[in-house]
Amino acid sequence: MPLSSKHLLGLQGVPAEDIQLILDTATTFREVLDRPIKKVPTLQGKTIVNLFFENSTRTRISFELAQKRLSADTVNFTTSSSSTKKGETFKDTVRNIEAMKIDMIIVRHESAGVPQYLTQISEANIINAGDGRHEHPTQALLDMYSIKEKTGDLKGLKVCIVGDIAHSRVALSNIYGLISMGAKVSLCGPSTMMPMGIENLGVKIYHNIEKAIHENDVLNVLRIQLERKAGTTIPSVREYHNYFGITSERIERFNRDILILHPGPINRGVELSSEVADGPYQIILDQVTNGVAIRMAVLYLLGTRP
Amino acid sequence: MDILLKSMNLLDPGSKVNEVADLHIKNGVIHKIGDIDSSEFDEENIFEFSGKYCVPGLFDMHVHLREPGREDKETVVTGCNSSAAGGFTGIACMPNTTPAIDSAEVVNLILQKAKDHLVDVYPVGAVSLERKGEALAPIAELVEAGAVAFSDDGVAVKTSAILRNAMEYAGMYNAPIIEHCEDPSLDDGAMNESFVSTQLGLPGIPTVAEDIIVARDILMAEYTGQRIHIAHISSKNSINLVREAKAKGIKVTAEITPHHFTLTDDSVKTYDTNYKMNPPLRSNEDVKAGIEGLKDGTIDCIASDHAPHKVEEKEREFIYAPNGITGLETQLGITLNELVHKGILSIEDVVYKLSVNPRKILNIPVPGIKVGENANLTIIDDKEIWTVDLSKTKSKSKNSPFDKRLLTGKAIAVINNKQMFCDNEFKQI
């Protein structure tokens, strides 16, 4: 069965079978990544545009590698090289790219809703690579894949997302995806970092990191955006680390079986101490490798969808 | 010229007229009311309006005409055309133009452009120079030139000190301050803050941003004894604050837009930028409170906050799209459809909310349906079923979420300044 939608805009409302299919397919591509020649001809002749209105080198490189390993033709379009600053409207920019006969658009934008808007003005398959503080589905899928790789199953697993939930695009996607795969999801962070009504999604909220470590199997730790107005949502980075940071002492005291994920880039000494970032509990680099496999799976499933 | 309007339901709460009669208008003045013999009139000057309501010309006290500065979005003339098409014979226009309405020259320019039109235009002056909230605009000079109220609309009056002085100074001329209630330290959002904004990943504007300024302004009105008018009220708490203030005898009035008593933030789920406005669409509870406020008189009037924008400005990323929608040509239809036909307000209530009250707030004489009065009238067919078609609207801009909406009731003619707009054309009468 192919995926139920021709786009991947988010994980809200995506059926569990679709998520399962993506995760299963990623296993195939994970094997390809271990080969001497890490490339298959599957998407030969497909043209994919990476439309990045917001700088995100990691996500873009991951998508680009996934595309190259599937033998697709890829073009990058980032704001620095774009015409949006020359007064061309957003719609005209997209229409222009569309006119170049492309098959898929990978889009990253600081405004929520842009991927959805693209589906209205383009015939291509649209993959959301992060829109505002809304969703970042491939990140959540690679997180789930990485967790599953270590634990075998997501069902019944207790996963806590730690950090600035309100400004995160990773949190919502993870919540939707994990819940539909049967995991128990909770959040941990200062109340100023919790968006209104988030508990309506069926998640428990912690304001105590030690309790969160103690009661969960997995922590998915979000990056604290230091560039945000300092002092508005948290008093200081130091205070955040003292009260919400993950340290070896806390792990060793409260839960030695915990699994730590982080979407990167890490602020060492803020959300994770350096020992934790390099330590035995984290699977941060596995996430990066799996990211390519997940993106290959999504590109394959959408690119060859009948 | 003599024209005859046949067998209308005359409805004028001011002069307590409520009867079925014909109306003879001679050179723009109401000449005779009653059972009038048509044989003395040319056929083309007889209008069969049987079963239609004839009410004092409707008035919209919150319109953005965009001239001077953004004539590509709207001009005084196109805005007036849009008003006439929507059933309005008078409007008040907001001062957030470029330059702002903070000098007699700009007031004069607008009045000059509007002078031959059917629709009367009453400029609202800026409270502060360039609407910056730093120094008072020349309020006396603006009043003399024709400004009827003062506002920094688009933003709230920046400081309590400026607000206090503006209230006291404008109070000398009995001109109200019209407040856009939004605390600037809480306004960093693109929609209502709610579970919906959380799900959509859009930054939210909390209702408390509105409530704080409403509370401040009410306290200031109480302290100074002057008048405050709350523009486009949207939050339940703000409505409660106004209700309590009125009970205490504080001189506060309030308006609500048709979109705020019709739509909720659920509409934003499609990320359609025609649902982006400020104040943003709120929750169902707020909508209910708005309707309750209209019913019990807490909310004095309905105003469109007609805010024209170019298609290319609206057709873009949600967080970057400008706020606001056009409203002049849908306002009456939505009011009839959502309030009258649903049994919330009577037609007579609508005449108060859309004609009598806004004029009273702005100290503008309310036109009456009496022999000897200038004919300033709106003819309403409350039963006509029609579909909003933005491509046919008179406004220069087409940014409305109500396109293709089926409505019952609309204005079919307006008369003012010896002109009539009927069947999509203006004519001298």
Next chain:
Amino acid sequence: MNIKATIIDKVGLLRTITRLAHEIIERNKGSQNIVLIGMRTRGEFIGRRIYEKIKEIDGSQPDFGVLDVTLYRDDFRTRLKQPEVSVTDISFDINEKDVVLIDDVLYTGRTVRAALDAIMDLGRPSSVQFCVLVDRGHREMPITADFVGKNIPTSINEEVKVRLTEIDEEDAIYLIDSPNKNSEN
């Protein structure tokens, strides 16, 4: 399934596997340098049976792997349904080896073509040989098999159905009427 004829029955299949195993050993002068790669789905099971047989005959244990060629297919754009991919499982080095590719039916030759591409991405074997249970003709590629269980001349409207106990209820090979024109074999 409208069966027109039984091509090979259970006993025949056992015999054919035994013969193919002998031929592979004979051609390669023993099994020292060969690796066996079964092509998903049924090629995998035939490959395993040949592997067991070679072990039995020769006493040696050549490497055995499974290849999924889905990612190398040339028919993505024309297919109406999305092929399911599964994992390739070749955990040994194929460089300088004599690779024996094993599949159930040889038809247009497109699947073997894809398999050759896939093999080349895994390394540089000294030779690639192809072993198939049934060759039914109608080639669209310049491809021939090195080891053939049975040659069956077929019409384009027929299909060869291989059934194996590993995934089906029986061991048998049938000639049937093609249920559709986009036959996979």
